[in-house]
Amino acid sequence: MTKSTRRPIEAEEFLTALQDLPPHALTACPEWTVHDTGAHLAGIYEEVARHVQAYAAGAPLTSTRSFEEREAPFRELSASELLRTVDREEQRMRQEVHAVIDAEPDATLWWTGRWMRVDAFLSHLRNECAIHRWDMCGDDETNMKLLQQFDLFKHAVTNIGPKPLCARGINKYGAELSGLSARIRTDGLPDLHITIDGTVPTMELVDPTGEPAISGDQEARLLLLWGRSPTPATRLQATGPHDTVLRLRRLLSGY
Structure with a gap:
């Protein structure tokens, strides 16, 4: 059953x-x-x-x-x-x-x-x-x-995936995003690692290592993934290089 x-x-x-x-x-x-x-x-x-x-x-x-x-x-x-x-x-x-x-x-x-x-x-x-x-x-x-439920975040990453979640960003910025490799971190949970090869995005959940581009609580991270911004937006912190953070935010412009 x-x-x-x-x-x-x-x-x-x-x-x-x-x-x-x-x-x-x-x-x-x-x-x-x-x-x-x-x-x-x-x-x-x-x-x-x-x-x-x-x-x-x-x-x-x-x-x-x-x-x-x-x-x-x-x-x-x-x-x-x-x-x-x-x-x-x-x-x-x-x-x-x-x-x-x-x-x-x-x-x-x-x-x-x-x-x-x-x-x-x-x-x-x-x-x-x-x-x-x-x-x-x-x-x-x-x-x-x-x-805050991690299973909703995991589903978005593994079942919805990068093609729809990054569609608006890819359509608008295209090749400007090529070569991007960035992590989004919530303490105590796997990192979300996002990469762009040409105009093809990939997403995977990985063990936290190195410096993330953006860090924040789990609700804020899920909203960012869906192209939204929490209130206040300062719940997300830019912890990586400025150019990487900028391109990552452009990529995650929404469905």
Whole structure:
């Protein structure tokens, strides 16, 4: 049997924030209101369920719909309708994932141009809920607890990976970042080592050695990885050469 199918705390807290905040309030994502953020989560829940259902039926999908394609219908819903939809789609996604991994624990499917373990979607959506709750609520006590979890950071590094997390930085700065090799450190945890070969980024978790480019608490480090800045930003310290820190921050410009 798989672990409990109970809704994770990250999803619970995201739904609570979506319910409590004005739908047209701005968020830390410049393009999104609270309502847009809800539509984003509804879209990804539906898309994951669609892929997992197709896999279970023996007809796996070979492409993933764009953000715009899957989110547009949800943005048209009222705030109350959207809240109910996110609630429903989260439950459906979780049920579909557990149905597959109960039968095939190592199941893997094609997702946004890479292979993804089906069970990894559970951590992936916990990450999405925690990060986007931060976009709506900032550095409150709840987000401090959620984003300190190392397993969310590990999932971002090993399952989401450098291609999407560095996409905006690579697209904007390209060859200017070539040759970058830098570590981001949180005391007591593995370093995140990031390198750039040409315009191809790599990320790995490694034992702490040498001088990091940037150091900070675990919540701040996860936010940096997702192209965000904690409050206050001074929770992150530039401990390496200025040029290295500058290029690293440019690289981590967001999804």
